[in-house]
Amino acid sequence: MSGNELVYVVDDDQDLAASVSRLLRRHDLHAEPFHDPVSLLDAYSAAPAACVVTDVMMDQLDGFEFSSKLRAIDPAVAIVFMTAWPATAHAVDAVRLHGGVDYLEKPIDEERLLSSVREGLEWSRRAREFSTRTAALTARERDVLALLVQGYSNKAIASELNISARTVDDHRAQISTKTGANSLAKLIALAALEQRR
Amino acid sequence: MWGISQAGRTWLTALARGGASAFGDAGSAAPADELWSGKLLRRLLVLFAYGIAFTLLRSASSHWTTHKLFSVWFPAAGLRFAFLWIAGPRWAPAAALAELFVSVGAGTVELSNDILLSLLGIVAPCLVYGAVIGIVQKRMRRHSVNGEFDPLAFAIAAVLGPMAACIAALPWALPLSSRSGSIDAPLLFSALLVFTLGDLLGILILAPPILWLAHAARSGRPWTRAQQWRRARLLELSLLLASAWALVWLLQRVGDGLVLAPALLAACWFGLRSGRALAWVAIVVSTLIVLPMTDNPVSDAVRLQVHMQLACLAIGAYLAGSYADAQARAISEIGRRDRLLLHAERLKTVRAMSVAVIHELSQPLSTIAIEARALVEATQAPQPDAEEVRSIGSLIAVKADHMAELIRRLRAFGSSGSESQTVVSLRHLVSDAVSLATPEAANGQVSIACVGGPDVTASVHDVEIRQAMLNLLRNAIAAAPKPGGVITVGWSQADGFVRLWVENPVASDTPRQRGMGLGLIITRTIAQAHGGRLEVETTETGAVRSTLHVPIYEGSEV
Numbered sequence: 001m002s003g004n005e006l007v008y009v010v011d012d013d014q015d016l017a018a019s020v021s022r023l024l025r026r027h028d029l030h031a032e033p034f035h036d037p038v039s040l041l042d043a044y045s046a047a048p049a050a051c052v053v054t055d056v057m058m059d060q061l062d063g064f065e066f067s068s069k070l071r072a073i074d075p076a077v078a079i080v081f082m083t084a085w086p087a088t089a090h091a092v093d094a095v096r097l098h099g100g101v102d103y104l105e106k107p108i109d110e111e112r113l114l115s116s117v118r119e120g121l122e123w124s125r126r127a128r129e130f131s132t133r134t135a136a137l138t139a140r141e142r143d144v145l146a147l148l149v150q151g152y153s154n155k156a157i158a159s160e161l162n163i164s165a166r167t168v169d170d171h172r173a174q175i176s177t178k179t180g181a182n183s184l185a186k187l188i189a190l191a192a193l194e195q196r197r
Numbered sequence: 198m199w200g201i202s203q204a205g206r207t208w209l210t211a212l213a214r215g216g217a218s219a220f221g222d223a224g225s226a227a228p229a230d231e232l233w234s235g236k237l238l239r240r241l242l243v244l245f246a247y248g249i250a251f252t253l254l255r256s257a258s259s260h261w262t263t264h265k266l267f268s269v270w271f272p273a274a275g276l277r278f279a280f281l282w283i284a285g286p287r288w289a290p291a292a293a294l295a296e297l298f299v300s301v302g303a304g305t306v307e308l309s310n311d312i313l314l315s316l317l318g319i320v321a322p323c324l325v326y327g328a329v330i331g332i333v334q335k336r337m338r339r340h341s342v343n344g345e346f347d348p349l350a351f352a353i354a355a356v357l358g359p360m361a362a363c364i365a366a367l368p369w370a371l372p373l374s375s376r377s378g379s380i381d382a383p384l385l386f387s388a389l390l391v392f393t394l395g396d397l398l399g400i401l402i403l404a405p406p407i408l409w410l411a412h413a414a415r416s417g418r419p420w421t422r423a424q425q426w427r428r429a430r431l432l433e434l435s436l437l438l439a440s441a442w443a444l445v446w447l448l449q450r451v452g453d454g455l456v457l458a459p460a461l462l463a464a465c466w467f468g469l470r471s472g473r474a475l476a477w478v479a480i481v482v483s484t485l486i487v488l489p490m491t492d493n494p495v496s497d498a499v500r501l502q503v504h505m506q507l508a509c510l511a512i513g514a515y516l517a518g519s520y521a522d523a524q525a526r527a528i529s530e531i532g533r534r535d536r537l538l539l540h541a542e543r544l545k546t547v548r549a550m551s552v553a554v555i556h557e558l559s560q561p562l563s564t565i566a567i568e569a570r571a572l573v574e575a576t577q578a579p580q581p582d583a584e585e586v587r588s589i590g591s592l593i594a595v596k597a598d599h600m601a602e603l604i605r606r607l608r609a610f611g612s613s614g615s616e617s618q619t620v621v622s623l624r625h626l627v628s629d630a631v632s633l634a635t636p637e638a639a640n641g642q643v644s645i646a647c648v649g650g651p652d653v654t655a656s657v658h659d660v661e662i663r664q665a666m667l668n669l670l671r672n673a674i675a676a677a678p679k680p681g682g683v684i685t686v687g688w689s690q691a692d693g694f695v696r697l698w699v700e701n702p703v704a705s706d707t708p709r710q711r712g713m714g715l716g717l718i719i720t721r722t723i724a725q726a727h728g729g730r731l732e733v734e735t736t737e738t739g740a741v742r743s744t745l746h747v748p749i750y751e752g753s754e755v
Contacts, residue, residue, distance in 0.1 A: 013560045013561075013564070015561075015564050015592060015595075015596065016560055016561075016563055016564045016567075019563070019564045019567040019568055019571075019592075020563075020567065022567075022571065023567050023570075023571065026571065026574070057556060057639070057640060059639055059642065059644070062642070062680075084555065084556040084559035084560055084563070085552060085555065085556045085559075085640075106559040106560065106562070106563040107559060107562045107563040107565075107566045108563050108566070108567065110567070110570065
C-alpha cells in the first residue's frame with residue numbers, strides 16, 4: 001500500500017544498517033542504509049524519506065540531535081529510534097520530546113520494527129497531506145484553526161487573539177477555501193492528521 | 198589383651214588422636230580400634246626412637262660437661278625442641294617419659310639417692326619446653342599467614358625456652374646443690390647458666406636443620422630457598438666471616454683472650470643479609486671453631502665465658518636471620534595482596550565498562566539475529582540463491598568472531614593474571630587496551646587515536662600493564678571535551694625504559710568524577726611494582742599527558 005515511500009536506516013555500524021535495510025526490503029519497503037548521519041542530513045533535501053530508523057548512540061552525531069536537525073529540514077518525516085543501551089529516560093524523551101514513533105531495543109524485534117515503520121509511513125503520509133492542505137494558510141489563520149478545532153466559538157477566539165469577531169469570520173472563510181474543509185467536522189478531521197507527534 | 202585399664206586405654210587413644218595432626222595424617226574418622234592397632238604403635242615407635250636419639254646426643258655432649266652436672270653445649274635440647282615444635286606441645290609428657298625410660302634403661306643417668314628430685318630433673322625441662330612452645334605457637338597462630346608460622350616465632354621460642362627451663366629448674370636444683378648441707382650459691386648459679394647456655398646452643402644449632410628436613414619431607418620441595426642465594430652474596434658473606442675470625446685469632450695472639458665480638462657482628466650481618474638459613478651456617482661454623490678450643494683441658498671459667506659469647510652470637514645471628522626472613526615474607530605478602538587488589542580493581546573496571554560492553558555486544562548480535570532469520574528464509578525459497586546464502590553466512594561468521602574477540606579480551610582482562618612476567622609486544626598490548634576502551638569512548642563521543650611507532654617488546658606483567666593503560670584511557674575519556682575530543686596513545690623506548698603515554702585535551706567544565714583518583718593510584722602502584730613510575734604533566738597546549746615508565750626487563754628492580 002505504501003510501496004515506494006522511502007525509509008532510511010541510520011546506524012554507525014555499517015553492517016547493521018545494511019542488515020536492517022535488507023530486512024525492510026524483504027518486506028516490500030524501499031529502504032536505504034546510511035552509516036553517517038551527517039552525510040544523510042546533507043543529502044536529505046534531494047531525496048526526502050517518509051520514515052527514518054536511527055540508532056541513538058552514534059559516534060558522529062547523537063541520534064536525538066540528528067532527529068532534531070532532520071525535523072528542521074522535514075517536519076513530516078517519521079522517526080523510529082533503536083538503541084543497544086535502553087534507558088527509561090531516553091525512551092520517554094524519544095517519544096515525547098523528539099516525536100519518535102517508537103523506541104526499539106537491540107537486538108531488534110522484527111515484528112515490532114516492521115509495524116513501527118509502517119505506522120511511521122502512515123503518519124508521515126497524513127502529516128504531508130495536512131501540510132500541503134494547510135500550506136497556503138497565513139500565520140494568523142493557523143492560530144484561528146488551532147483554536148477552532150479545540151472547540152472555541154468565534155467570540156472566544158476573537159477575545160483570545162484580541163481581534164474582532166468579524167475578522168475571525170473572515171479567517172474561517174479563508175481557511176475553508178484554502179483547505180477545502182467546509183465544515184467544523186472536516187476541519188477537526190484535518191487537524192487530526194497532524195496529531196501523533 | 199594389652200592388659201591396660203580402661204582409663205589408660207582412653208588416654209592412649211587420645212594421645213594417638215592428638216598426635217595425629219602433627220604427623221600429617223589428621224582428620225581420619227577411623228574408629229578407635231584402628232587407631233589402637235596401627236597409629237598408636239607407630240607413635241610409640243616414634244617416641245622410642247626419639248628417646249634413643251635424645252640419649253645418644255646427651256652422651257655425645259658429656260665431652261663438654263662442667264660441674265659434673267650440665268654440659269655447655271647440649272644438642273639433645275635441640276632435638277627435644279624440634280620434636281615438640283613439630284609434634285605439638287601436647288606431646289611433651291610422652292616425650293619426657295620416653296627420655297626418662299630410655300636414659301635410665303641405657304644407664305646413662307644415675308638415679309641418685311633422692312629419686313624423686315632426680316626424676317623431676319629429667320622430666321621437668323621437657324614439660325617446660327612444651328609449655329613455652331605451646332604458648333608461643335598459640336599466640337603466633339593468631340597472627341599467622343596462610344597457616345605458616347612467622348619465622349620470628351620459632352626464634353623467640355628458641356630463646357625463651359631455655360630461660361624458662363632454667364627458672365623452672367631452681368626448685369629441684371636448689372636441694373640437689375645443698376646436699377652437702379649448705380647452699381653453694383655461686384656454683385648453683387653458674388650451673389644454671391651452663392644449663393641455659395648448653396640448651397640455647399643445642400637448640401639453635403640442631404633444631405633448625407631438623408625442622409627444615411621435616412618441612413622438606415612434608416612439602417616435597419627440599420631446597421627452594423637455597424636457590425635464591427646469589428653467588429656474589431655468598432662470596433661477600435664468606436669473606437666477611439673469614440676476616441672476622443681472622444680478627445678473633447689476631448686478638449687472641451695479641452693476648453686479649455678469646456673475644457668473639459667480631460664473629461658475633463659478622464654472624465648478625467649474615468642473618469640480616471640472608472635470613473635464617475645462612476645465619477644458621479654462620480652459627481655452625483662458629484661453633485665448630487669454638488668447640489675444639491673449649492675441649493676438656495680448658496678451665497671451667499674460660500669455657501663458660503667463651504660459650505656465653507658463643508650463645509650471644511647464636512642468639513643474635515638467629516634473631517637477625519629470622520627478622521630478615523619475616524620481613525622478606527611480609528614484603529612478598531604485600532606483593533601478593535597488591536595482586537589481589539589489582540585483580541579486584543580490574544573486575545570493578547569490567548563492571549564499570551559493562552554498559553558500554555553490552556552495547557558493543559548488542560550491535561553484532563542484532564545483525565546476527567536479523568541475518569540468521571534471513572538465512573532461514575533464503576534457504577526456504579524454491580530456488581535458494583547460493584551466493585546470497587554464502588554472503589549472509591559469512592557476515593554472521595564475521596559478527597560472531599567480533600563478539601568472541603571482545604569476550605576473549607574481557608575474560609583475559611578479568612583474569613587474576615599470572616605471577617610472572619611475560620615478554621609482550623607493546624603495539625599489541627596498547628591496541629588491546631584501546632579496543633577495550635573504545636566502546637566507552639564511543640559512548641562518550643570521543644575518539645582514541647593510536648600514534649604508531651616501531652614495535653617494542655618488554656618483559657612485564659601483561660594484564661597489569663593493560664590495566665594501567667585502560668585506567669589512563671578511561672580517565673582521559675572522562676576528562677576529554679565532548680563531543681569530538683581526541684585522545685592520543687603512543688609508546689616509545691629509551692634508556693632501558695619503555696614509555697607508554699596517553700594524552701587528552703581537557704574540557705573546561707569537566708566534572709570531578711568518582712573513581713578517577715583510585716584509578717591513578719592503582720596505575721601508580723602497578724608502575725612501582727614494575728620498578729617504574731607514573732608521570733602526569735600538562736603540555737604547552739593545555740592537554741594532560743600521563744606517561745607510564747616501565748623498565749624493559751625487570752632485572753633492574755630496586
